[in-house]
Amino acid sequence: MIPNTNEIAKQTLIALKERKLKPTPENYTEIFEELSLKYGITSSNKAKLDKYKTLLLPIYQQELNSKTIRSLEELISFLISVLNRQIG
Incomplete structure (x- = not known):
C-alpha cells in the first residue's frame, strides 16, 4: 500500500x-x-527541479546530470556558476 x-x-x-x-x-x-x-x-520539489531541467539547453542538462541537485537553491548555484564561467 x-x-x-x-x-x-x-x-x-x-x-x-x-x-x-x-x-x-x-x-x-x-x-x-x-x-x-x-x-x-514524485515530490513537488523534484517535479519542479525536473521541469526546470527540461528548460535548459541539452549541454547544460548533461552537465546537470553529473551533479547532485536536491533543491532550487542548489540549481540556482549551478546556474550562477555556469553564467560566471561564460563571462569569465
Whole structure:
C-alpha cells in the first residue's frame, strides 16, 4: 500500500532519528525525497527541479546530470556558476 504524505513525513522523522541526523531542512528534504521515490511518488520539489531541467539547453542538462541537485537553491548555484564561467 502506498502511504500518504503524512505517513512519509512520519517515516522521514523516524529515519532521521535512526540515522542520527539533525532534523535540518536539508536532511529532512533528502530523506523525504528518498522515501517518496521508494514508494514511486514524485515530490513537488523534484517535479519542479525536473521541469526546470527540461528548460535548459541539452549541454547544460548533461552537465546537470553529473551533479547532485536536491533543491532550487542548489540549481540556482549551478546556474550562477555556469553564467560566471561564460563571462569569465
